Amino acid sequence: MKYLLNPLILFVVMLAVVPAQAELPFTVSEVAKFDDPWSVAVMPDGRLLVTEVKGSLFIVKEDGSQSRDVAGMPDVRYGGQGGMGDVVLHPDFADNHMIYLSYAEAGVGGTQGAVVARAILDESGRRPSLSDLEVIWRQYPKLMGYGHYGHRMLFDNEGYLWITSSDRQKFTTAQDMQSNAGKLVRLHDDGSVPKDNPFVDYYSENPKVDDDGVYPQIWSLGHRNVLGLALDLDGRLWGVEMGPAGGDELNLIERGANYGYPVVSNGDHYDGREMADHDTHSEFNAPALWWTPVISPGDMLVYRGKAFSDWRGNALIAGLSSRAIVRVELGDDGTATEVERYDMGARIRSVEEAADGSIWVLEESGTKPGRLLRLTP
Structure with missing residues (x-):
């Protein structure tokens, strides 16, 4: 048809068939900027703790004003996916001022692994600082490479500390009971092992296994790269993890369960080799939800507030490659x-709920600084 040769008319026709961007159901406000932020934790007075991957920690007020970087931070092995990771508060933080940090630590011969340390946050001086820093957990063994540390943390309603310990891109670690990589770990707040963990008696039941002491820490296994943990309104634990080429997973975490990686996945190896799907191996727990194309989950919360009343009890997952x-x-x-996906136009690294039900969001840095955003109705 001749009228399609008119560039202006052609442009109008093209616009008509392009779906309109759905309006976001919240207001996005920029609060502060950081150099590659990774995690945010909300303090009892509403202020925030924000980590940067290169090894810094800041105290941030709700208006965006920041403290000097916290002194006394541990040395981190920065590079690839390694560096400073998560920050969480002890359940009695209001009284003991204790915080927990996860980060990558150097080993011998170029190896490295995730660790978790706890310390007292001291704000009495001109510059906030950490004191009594103590490492309470280490990924075992330390391995070569700079990927898949995991090291997200969560305190549950009973005061147990949960740590995601990812597979370090070594595949078989996830099924190896003499490694705590590719596992979900459950500990007391001092790093000691609860006596009711599912594999406390694993050594006595498997005498051919060397007694290296990591299996009692393990709650579940067969995980690839778990980067989000959250309790739902009924106290059930959920974990979200990155699949390989396809097959990101949301899992309901069960005691002693094996989630199958790398034997099964609803994705495939990056080099094109196929992996068996979950439905071919009934002995492994299948995901409650999975994604191909992937969303690249970076964090997760279960919403409890009233500001977004329709969201209560829903999981909100931070998407990296999905930028949503x-x-x-x-x-x-x-x-x-x-049920819905909100396009944020940037890689989203972390999400956290504020006391008033608004949502704190961290953008991952790219060519520009990563932003701390607040989402309000």
Whole structure:
């Protein structure tokens, strides 16, 4: 048709068939900027703790004003996916001022691994500082490479500390009971092992296994790269993890369960080799929800507030490659359904709920500084 040869008319026709961008159901406010931020934790008075991957920690007020970087931070092995990671508060932080930090630590011969340390946050001087820093957990063994540390942390309602210990891109570690990599770890707040963990008696039941002491820490295994943990409104624990080429997973975490990696995955190896799907191996726990194309999850919360009343009980997942926040409905029967995806236009590294029900969001740095955002109705 001749009228299609008119460039202006052609442009108008093209616009008509392009779907319009859905309006976000919240207001996005920029609060502060950081150099490659990774994690945010909300203090009882509403202020925030924000980590930067290169090894810094800041105290941030709700208006965005920041403290000097906290002194007394541990040395971190920075590079690739390694560096400073998560920060969480002790359940009694208001009284003991104790915080927990996860980060990559150098070993011998170029090896490295994730560690978790706890320390007292001291704000009495001109510059905030850490004192009594103590490492309470280490990924074992330390391995070569700069990927898949995991090291997200969560305190549950009973005061147990949960740590995601990813596979370090070594595949077989996830099924190796003499390694705590590729596992979900459950500890007391001082790093000691709860006596009711599922594999406390693993050595006595498997006498051919060397007694290296890591298996009692393990709660579940067969994980690849778990980067989000959250408790739902009923106290159930959920974990979200990156799959290989396809097959990102949201899992309901169960005691002693094996989630199958690298034997099964709903994705494939990056070099094109196929992996068996979950439905071919009933002995492994299958994900409640999985994604191909991937969303590249970086963090997760389960919403509890009133500001976004329709979201209560839903999981909000920070998406990296998807550059989005993914909202998922969690079923009472252990099922999960994606209900909405909010395009944020940037890689989202962390999400955290504020006391008033607004949402704190950290953008991952690229060519520009990473932003701390606040989402309000």
